[in-house]
Amino acid sequence: MVMEAAAKSTLKDVTLEPGSKSPHIIFNDCDLEQAVNWAAHGILYVACCAGSRIFVQSGIYDEFLKRFTECTKNIKVCDPFAEGIDQGPQVSAILDSVGVVIKFEDEEDVIRQANDTDCKAGTVWVNCANQLHANVPFGDLQSGIGRELGTYTLHK
Numbered sequence: 001m002v003m004e005a006a007a008k009s010t011l012k013d014v015t016l017e018p019g020s021k022s023p024h025i026i027f028n029d030c031d032l033e034q035a036v037n038w039a040a041h042g043i044l045y046v047a048c049c050a051g052s053r054i055f056v057q058s059g060i061y062d063e064f065l066k067r068f069t070e071c072t073k074n075i076k077v078c079d080p081f082a083e084g085i086d087q088g089p090q091v092s093a094i095l096d097s098v099g100v101v102i103k104f105e106d107e108e109d110v111i112r113q114a115n116d117t118d119c120k121a122g123t124v125w126v127n128c129a130n131q132l133h134a135n136v137p138f139g140d141l142q143s144g145i146g147r148e149l150g151t152y153t154l155h156k
Contacts, residue, residue, distance in 0.1 A: 021052055021053060021117055022042075022050065022051045022052070022053070023051060023053040023054075023055055023113075023114040024038070024039045024042055024043075024051040024053070024054045024055065025055045025110055025114060026039065026054070026055065026056045026057065026060070026064060027057045028057045028058075028059035028060050030060070032060060032063065032064060032067065033067075034127070035064065036064065036067045036068050036071050037071065038127070038128060039051065039054050039068060039099075040068065040071045040072055040075070041130070042130065043098075043099040044072065044075060044087065050099075051099070052098060052099045052100065053099075053100055053102060053114070054068075054099050054100065054101045054102065055102050055103075055104050055110050055113060055114060056101055056102070056103060056104070057103075057104055057105070057106075057110070058103050058104065058105055061101075061103045064101070065101055068101065075087060077089060132149065133149070134149055135149070135151075136149060137149055
């Protein structure tokens with residue numbers, strides 16, 4: 001519907017990224033503080049590529065959940081120009097920041113669960129979130145016209 005309206009009014013390509021189903025995968029041997037911070041950043045400060053499925057290995061699951069809950073409770077959402085505010089209001093009800101923390105046992109288990117989706121995403125971030133590079137294609141293959149960034153966009 002959005003793409004149709006854009007095509008009728010401006011004859012321009014439009015890319016939609018309504019997915020937000022990318023997985024965070026957090027293993028027992030992680031730096032737990034960094035894992036909590038990046039997972040919170042990946043779901044709360046990112047929209048179209050949000051890591052809304054947060055897989056946490058069973059050995060640290062309870063402690064991660066405790067810290068993640070505390071971290072997200074402390075994020076201040078309000079006027080983004082006000083002193084001490086972490087984030088402005090969310091702009092879209094379509095891309096709500098809703099994350100699910102899922103326990104996994106081992107690498108085989110998490111690979112099975114993380115790949116159990118229809119989403120065909122292709123960007124991988126290691127120890128960070130939302131780090132885009134102009135030479136690396138980004139985006140979901142089912143959304144809009146496809147990928148953004150990289151030489152891929154010149155050959156669509």
